[in-house]
Each structure stands twice: as C-alpha cells, then as structure tokens.
Amino acid sequence: MAIAVDDQNFDEIVVKSGKPVMVDFWAEWCGPCRMIAPIVEEISKEYADRAVVAKCDVDNSPGVAAKYGIRNIPTVLFFKDGKVADKQVGAVPKNNFLTKLNALL
C-alpha cells in the first residue's frame, strides 16, 4: 500500500529514503486524482522491493505542497537521493509513471 505522507513525516519517508520515491499529490475532491489512485496502489505493490510509493493529501499537507510548488493536481513527483528527479502532471496511463520510475532504479 502507498504510504500516506504529510508535513510531519515527509522528510523522514521521502527525502531521507535510500530508494527512489514516487509521491502522488492528491485531494479528495479531485476526480482525476481518484482515477490514478488504483494505479499508484498497483505500482506500490509491484515495486515494493525497489522503490517507495507514497501519497500526499495536499489539503492536509500545506507545508509540503508549498515547498514543492504543488499547484496542479494530480501531480506525481519522483525523488532520488532526496531531490526531485522527475514529475508527471495529470491523469496518465500507468506506463508513463513506470517509465519515469524505472529511469531512477
């Protein structure tokens, strides 16, 4: 299951991770976010040994959302060694996420 991250645990789980991290920034009221949620869950299972997959509710995490300039949702950020390495905005097919994540493995 994708790990829920927020202002409190974001650094611990995402920034300090030794593995590449994919973070799905979403909101309850965002339709396209709900569309990609099952894809994000699938990826979290399939990549459990190689990557960390997290989801961040922007309404509950104003600090993280502001720090990373998350204005568009859904936005998926890909982190490597604590830094943003890639980004995907909008609901796109699973392969688009996998291509970006695989590039960091």
Place this chain on the structure above:
Amino acid sequence: MTVCIFASSSSRIDNEYSLAAGELGKLLAEAGMDVVFGGGGIGLMGRLADSVLSNNGSITGVIPGFMKEEGWDHHGVTKMIVTHDMGERKRQMFALADAVVALPGGVGTLEELTEAITLKQLGLFKGSIIILNTRGFYNTLIRFLEELIDGQFLRFEHKGIWQLASTPEEAVGLLLKNEPWIHDPRSIAKI
C-alpha cells in the same frame, strides 16, 4: 459555498465585460466563497481569477491537460485540477459546484450553461444557475429559451431553473439568497 464560473477566454471582447468579471471576482472573494472555473489565463476567466486572488480569495481551475500543454492555463490559481478531456473537466466542475454563474462567453460557455440548465431540469444539479447579463449580452438566449417554453419544448415552470442578474452585485445577492427551485424536478421533466 463553492461557486463555479463559466466565462469567455477571449481577450478581444468589450472591456465592460472584463470589468464585470473583475468586480464579480472581488465580491466572491469578499463574501468568502470558493471559486471554481475553467482555469484559463486570459479573457474573462483570467480577469476573474486575477481579481479573486488579489482580493485574497480562493480559486481552483479545472483544465484539460492539452490546454495546459498549450500554455492556456492561469499560472497563479490556488489549485489547478488537470483533467483528461473536456468532458471530465465539466463533470469535475459540476461535482465541486454548489451554484454556477455564467458570464458572457462563446460556444464553450454556452455549452456549459445549457448543460447546467439540462442537469437541473433532470434533477441532477440542484444549485442556483445565475446568468450575468452584462450589457444585455444574454438577451437573445433568454428570448430563445422563452420561445422554447412558448413552443412547449420546455414547461413554464422550467423558467425558474435560471436567474438573471444585470450586475455582479445582483449575482452575488442571488447566490447568497440561494433560493431552491422545485422539490422534485423529475416530476415535471417529461413534457
């Protein structure tokens, strides 16, 4: 209360429409209403968003990915929902809206306004539908809607689906009143 605004993205139209869009944005922000719109950066959409933001209001854009790629999106909105296509954009806007206001606009705006009217006729949308009739922009459409009633394409009661405002103040006044239409629209949906 979340108010969805449908409006033109043209930057060539008369400045009076733009002034009204700006005034509406200011009034919505001052009233503490959350605004949802099509996410455009120019025309009445852009003016509305600029005004909401400069008056410390909250405004969420809903824009299809291809429009964002074209660079047609407003860059300062509070949040921007990026949808797959135009249909999803409209569904998302209606899902968030407690009420809608149509400002002057072209065929896109017209389509959004008539969908709102259709959904309310069928009992699928319950909020106020306010037509901001700046400079009598919508007089021809209103006349046509009345012709639909005369010709029994619509019932007389359906005239209560929409409300006309001639100024932004009137529009916000109607939003605050939030008068419900009939209890069971589906009972009169069949004509």
